[in-house]
Amino acid sequence: MTTITTRTVEYPADGLTMIGHLALPSGTGPRPAVLIGPEGVGLNDFQRRRADALAELGYVALAFDINGGRWFTDPREMLAHTTPLLADPARMRDIGHAALKVLHAEPRTDPDRIAAIGYGTGGLIALELGRDGVDLRAIGTVNALTTGHPGEADRIRCPVWAGVGSQDPIMSAAQRDAFAAEMQSAGVDWRLTVYGGAQHAFHHPPVDQQTVPGVAHHPLHAERAWRDIVGLLTECVPVPA
């Protein structure tokens, strides 16, 4: 493990004060940078640790915030916040652009090599940045397969990798097919990995022992999805030796 530097960053977006977690790799000079979008629940140490792990691999990494510093443990509260957000691509893009601005303001960021990854709500924000024409080098999402406004996927010019659980009732097989068709007809360089038996949010440890139907942690597939994400970054935004 290498020495990394982390700091909390506050910035405005979506009418809230967002509290992100920025992790910088050891060394000096510009490095490829990664936006990391959290699950709808928001940021806790689990999501922040993703940024730390990428910084250990040599990336400038921002675990961005979508909830104004809140982390929801009550699924109803989470849905009350995210449902209207997911229905409003302009709000999602606003949140994504604000996070991007934080990355751009960081001197260690190589502005020509920025990737966006995310989980659930955060993954959809990564996709919306692509559909908005942001010049990203890679988009990686887990459990985030909604289609966008017709025609806008044409603006995605980087490889897209998406992962999803086969038994995810929220990201149905029909939704997977629609997403694949959108990517394919837009001429995007895309891939989709289906994790057999995994349910929604399989990448996330249980929250407060609550049981939500269709949601379950799957540690083995979670590890694989992380390796798949790291593989995407290694391919598209390799860290200079």
Added chain:
Amino acid sequence: MTTITTRTVEYPADGLTMIGHLALPSGTGPRPAVLIGPEGVGLNDFQRRRADALAELGYVALAFDINGGRWFTDPREMLAHTTPLLADPARMRDIGHAALKVLHAEPRTDPDRIAAIGYGTGGLIALELGRDGVDLRAIGTVNALTTGHPGEADRIRCPVWAGVGSQDPIMSAAQRDAFAAEMQSAGVDWRLTVYGGAQHAFHHPPVDQQTVPGVAHHPLHAERAWRDIVGLLTECVPVPA
């Protein structure tokens, strides 16, 4: 690159004399071993090179033969040989078991850590070994998604990773769904990666410039599929340090 040793192995199977290509890693002592099933066209240096590449990573690797030493450049000749083979799981298993016997006879093979991977016809043979109850540590297939005899997938007790091109007319979306359903209902630890835009045999360089509808080389996805296969082996049969 490390020094590897290769040799041609002749052995009987399916009423033919098979001519496989065995590659041994440097060093001494037992190592995890991999069966590598070829496309229906059979073995040429492209398929043999896969065994060499795995030996360079530390595996005992056998690129096994399915055609009695032939390599078909004429698609009609290839189909005339493989179509009856694909309709006869017993023949496929015979070919797989004969190859497995070669691996077991090699002193460098760790008999408790054998994986089977394959492409097209060779991938189906890897799956049939699993459905036949062979104790494999991993099965990886590209363009090989046919379902087996009802109930036999229950015998697969290792992780299965499968890759396929989204635009493969031979491995249709319906076939992908049927394969996924078979794996899921058998309780197999499975994954499926769909490579966007890739057609059938996307992993294989063009054969004699012939154009076959629905078949096309996709170098970028081919490289990714290879990395995905190596990732499966790294997870399930890691080479001891």
